[in-house]
Amino acid sequence: MDMIRINMTERTTTREPMPEQYAHFGGRALTSRIIADLVPPSCHALGPHNKIVVANGLLAGTTAPNSGRISVGTKSPLTGGIKESNVGANAGLYLARLGIRALVFEGMPRQPGLWLLVVDANGARIEDASQYRGLGTYDTAEKLLAAYGQKASCLIIGPAGEQKMAASAIMATDMDGRPSRAAGRGGTGAVLGSKGIKAIVVPQAKGELPQYHDPETFKSIAREFSQKLIKEKEMLRVFGTAGMVKAANMVQGMPTRNYSLGSFDRADAINGQALHDTIKKRGGNVSRPCHTGCVISCSNIYVDEAGEYITSSLEYETMVMVGPNLDIGDLDSLARIDRALDDVGLDSIETGAAMGVAMEAGLLPWGDTDAVLSALDEVSSGTVLGKLVGSGAAVMGKVLGVRRVPQVKGQSMVAYDPRTFKGMGCAYATSPMGADHTAAPAIPGRPGLDPSKKFELTEKENQVELTRDLQIMITVCDSLGYCFFVGPDIENMRRSALLLTALTGRRTSYEDILDLGVSTLNIEKAFNRAAGIGPDQDRLPEHFYDEPLPPHNRTFDITPEETADLCYDLK
Numbered sequence: 001m002d003m004i005r006i007n008m009t010e011r012t013t014t015r016e017p018m019p020e021q022y023a024h025f026g027g028r029a030l031t032s033r034i035i036a037d038l039v040p041p042s043c044h045a046l047g048p049h050n051k052i053v054v055a056n057g058l059l060a061g062t063t064a065p066n067s068g069r070i071s072v073g074t075k076s077p078l079t080g081g082i083k084e085s086n087v088g089a090n091a092g093l094y095l096a097r098l099g100i101r102a103l104v105f106e107g108m109p110r111q112p113g114l115w116l117l118v119v120d121a122n123g124a125r126i127e128d129a130s131q132y133r134g135l136g137t138y139d140t141a142e143k144l145l146a147a148y149g150q151k152a153s154c155l156i157i158g159p160a161g162e163q164k165m166a167a168s169a170i171m172a173t174d175m176d177g178r179p180s181r182a183a184g185r186g187g188t189g190a191v192l193g194s195k196g197i198k199a200i201v202v203p204q205a206k207g208e209l210p211q212y213h214d215p216e217t218f219k220s221i222a223r224e225f226s227q228k229l230i231k232e233k234e235m236l237r238v239f240g241t242a243g244m245v246k247a248a249n250m251v252q253g254m255p256t257r258n259y260s261l262g263s264f265d266r267a268d269a270i271n272g273q274a275l276h277d278t279i280k281k282r283g284g285n286v287s288r289p290c291h292t293g294c295v296i297s298c299s300n301i302y303v304d305e306a307g308e309y310i311t312s313s314l315e316y317e318t319m320v321m322v323g324p325n326l327d328i329g330d331l332d333s334l335a336r337i338d339r340a341l342d343d344v345g346l347d348s349i350e351t352g353a354a355m356g357v358a359m360e361a362g363l364l365p366w367g368d369t370d371a372v373l374s375a376l377d378e379v380s381s382g383t384v385l386g387k388l389v390g391s392g393a394a395v396m397g398k399v400l401g402v403r404r405v406p407q408v409k410g411q412s413m414v415a416y417d418p419r420t421f422k423g424m425g426c427a428y429a430t431s432p433m434g435a436d437h438t439a440a441p442a443i444p445g446r447p448g449l450d451p452s453k454k455f456e457l458t459e460k461e462n463q464v465e466l467t468r469d470l471q472i473m474i475t476v477c478d479s480l481g482y483c484f485f486v487g488p489d490i491e492n493m494r495r496s497a498l499l500l501t502a503l504t505g506r507r508t509s510y511e512d513i514l515d516l517g518v519s520t521l522n523i524e525k526a527f528n529r530a531a532g533i534g535p536d537q538d539r540l541p542e543h544f545y546d547e548p549l550p551p552h553n554r555t556f557d558i559t560p561e562e563t564a565d566l567c568y569d570l571k
């Protein structure tokens with residue numbers, strides 16, 4: 001596989017074989033290695049010394065189910081540390097068919113300007129994109145698909161990324177050509193904007209699929225895995241991730257009114273059943289894949305009463321962060337806000353958290369959908385309020401003097417209150433990425449590497465070990481290109497070793513697979529240390545330790561000493 005270097009200072013592209021030291025890596029393992037090797041940790045995230053790497057996973061283009069995620073790695077303008085954020089998009093598959101593993105953007109334009117990177121069978125080229133300046137991602141996607149084919153896969157920034165706002169996302173077009181999928185976390189859109197790139201366009205590629213070393217074995221394992229996922233993930237297919245609303249509300253762990261409560265009085269109006277029934281009644285779609293090869297199809301298409309498209313996909317994390325967290329409790333409002341966030345190109349999680357802080361400070365009224373939409377309009381027009389909203393929760397808290405800011409290392413928490421979801425709290429505290437639910441999704445029924453170690457959702461026992469194990473296994477998934485929902489578990493790690501062996505012919509053991517996760521996490525941690533993010537930042541904001549969450553009055557009782565300096569090893 002090759003990589004393409006895109007030098008935005010010289011405006012040149014160079015295709016070259018993947019250097020030997022990176023040849024056996026993909027996804028997050030690759031992006032984090034390139035960033036750690038080639039980016040000075042102390043550099044400015046929006047300056048010429050930062051790079052942004054887009055890489056598909058090791059299983060990209062194969063028949064392994066749900067293996068089409070594409071990773072975006074960089075130094076984050078939000079956290080100041082290393083970042084990997086991944087998204088389901090056919091760009092991963094198309095690049096694999098073209099024999100390309102990674103795109104590496106470097107330098108900065110000498111003069112202000114806006115460009116596209118187009119990658120197809122003829123190579124990679126930089127094209128003028130000035131006609132797309134200031135456009136939302138929806139308008140941009142429509143024009144790009146008209147120009148490059150309706151099956152093209154596009155990674156786009158919106159006005160937020162063009163203005164280099166720290167909460168800006170890279171939006172990817174979905175199977176229907178809508179920019180509804182996000183490499184959302186950590187301000188990746190701002191870094192792409194700093195390179196002057198409005199969009200990466202990969203027209204449909206029909207080239208060679210990867211050459212399997214042992215095709216029969218690979219296909220047999222992949223087939224069995226697909227059947228297993230289809231059978232076991234039925235609830236995700238029917239209710240999507242919104243199925244989590246009811247459960248999180250029941251256990252008093254759903255962030256409400258800026259994390260001051262753990263349950264929401266109108267949760268029934270926005271739970272998985274309500275979402276499913278509303279979509280069905282109106283003629284939307286309750287089950288869509290976000291990329292070719294997904295066999296679970298947890299995404300949905302939400303339409304209004306007239307059957308007109310509003311957004312895709314309404315998902316648990318966004319629904320809660322812009323719903324109960326802002327005291328908003330109706331599906332149409334959540335859908336309108338989600339659409340506006342995708343269009344302006346902001347991370348819906350980070351921005352939901354920032355708005356919650358703004359509401360606590362009285363800058364915006366609680367429960368006011370129109371005020372939220374109006375603030376998002378101001379992001380597009382670049383007013384001071386808009387820039388504040390686009391800067392994330394930590395900056396919002398500092399500017400407004402709010403103590404209750406749900407963030408770690410500058411990145412906001414997600415829709416799981418750590419005082420109830422104790423393992424998730426450990427992940428927030430210790431992940432090199434800052435607070436991130438995908439770093440170690442510690443929910444019931446998900447054991448670590450030692451299944452004999454039991455844990456309860458709301459109890460502290462064994463949670464630190466569980467977090468470490470899940471972080472290792474999730475990092476493996478992120479490196480293979482797997483969607484989060486295939487599951488970070490031992491069986492999947494063993495299966496992945498067999499798949500990689502059958503694909504490449506290089507014998508890959510279960511231990512090798514786990515070491516892929518361990519070594520990547522340690523590289524990320526070392527980068528952060530060099531960037532000034534040390535163990536003293538492996539902790540939650542103090543109010544989570546001392547402010548009880550009603551009505552059970554839980555606190556986060558796993559001390560900073562217990563989570564600080566978590567070691568990534570296999571002991």
Ligand code: SF4
Nearest residue numbers: 289290294296298483
């Ligand atoms: S399960 Fe959901 S997130 Fe995962 S690949 Fe399928 S549609 Fe995308």
